[in-house]
Amino acid sequence: MIQNVIKLDNVDIYQQKHLVLSNVSLSIDKGEFVYLIGSTGSGKSSLLKVLYADLHVQQGQGMVAGFNLKNIKDAEVPFLRRKLGIVFQDFQLLTDRTVEENLEFVLKATGWNNDKSMNERILESLDNVGMRSKLKKYPHELSGGEQQRIVIARALLNHPEIILADEPTGNLDPDISAEILLLLKKISEAGTAVLMATHDHYTINKFPQRIIKCENGKLIDNAVLTL
Ligand SMILES: Nc1ncnc2c1ncn2[C@@H]1O[C@H](COP(=O)(O)OP(=O)(O)OP(=O)(O)O)[C@@H](O)[C@H]1O
Numbered sequence: 198m199i200q201n202v203i204k205l206d207n208v209d210i211y212q213q214k215h216l217v218l219s220n221v222s223l224s225i226d227k228g229e230f231v232y233l234i235g236s237t238g239s240g241k242s243s244l245l246k247v248l249y250a251d252l253h254v255q256q257g258q259g260m261v262a263g264f265n266l267k268n269i270k271d272a273e274v275p276f277l278r279r280k281l282g283i284v285f286q287d288f289q290l291l292t293d294r295t296v297e298e299n300l301e302f303v304l305k306a307t308g309w310n311n312d313k314s315m316n317e318r319i320l321e322s323l324d325n326v327g328m329r330s331k332l333k334k335y336p337h338e339l340s341g342g343e344q345q346r347i348v349i350a351r352a353l354l355n356h357p358e359i360i361l362a363d364e365p366t367g368n369l370d371p372d373i374s375a376e377i378l379l380l381l382k383k384i385s386e387a388g389t390a391v392l393m394a395t396h397d398h399y400t401i402n403k404f405p406q407r408i409i410k411c412e413n414g415k416l417i418d419n420a421v422l423t424l
Pocket residue numbers: 212213215217235236237238239240241242243244411
């Protein structure tokens with residue numbers, strides 16, 4: 198059975214009083230990989246904010262990872278966010294902690310308290326991104342691509358249903374971007390949906406997938422990449 202992990206029906210997305218995207222409908226299935234494109238200011242971040250319940254749904258209906266966005270209570274938002282792995286540029290690693298401590302910090306903040314289970318989960322997540330050997334390293338001892346892999350490992354810790362990635366290849370050179378993309382694809386094939394906002398046309402052309410696009414106040418499905 199195909200399962201929607203994201204389903205929006207006729208949602209209007211506002212920033213303050215400003216209607217950014219109107220009548221947004223979107224379905225994303227378990228394990229799907231989808232690019233989110235659109236020019237600067239077109240509404241990509243606003244759409245992601247709706248999905249992690251930072252912006253409220255007033256008009257229309259929205260479900261994400263089993264949570265109803267229309268009537269979600271503030272106290273439930275952290276539980277929704279545990280079902281989401283967030284890979285954003287402005288959510289970087291803590292520079293004064295090792296990789297292990299960075300991941301442990303997130304586990305403790307999300308209710309884990311058994312040292313052995315935490316240690317096992319940290320190693321599993323690092324194995325998923327090929328970074329087990331970096332356990333004791335500080336972020337500044339890692340390359341940009343390695344840091345991004347650790348950010349992805351951190352996003353995987355709580356077995357999310359969806360990864361929301363905002364420009365995950367933004368500061369990386371093309372070869373390293375391709376590695377990160379392949380890693381996110383592998384994660385989606387293992388059952389976690391990936392929604393990736395990007396301006397990186399090179400990567401989209403190299404690894405074509407379904408594209409959704411913010412344009413002129415609307416969300417267009419199955420969009421075509423135009424330069
Ligand atoms: N906090 C805010 N308050 C008011 N308006 C905002 C706020 N954040 C964004 N906007 C406006 O909403 C619109 C969409 O912005 P959004 O950040 O979603 O675009 P974006 O596609 O993510 O752009 P970028 O590619 O530059 O990140 C823009 O017109 C922006 O000015």
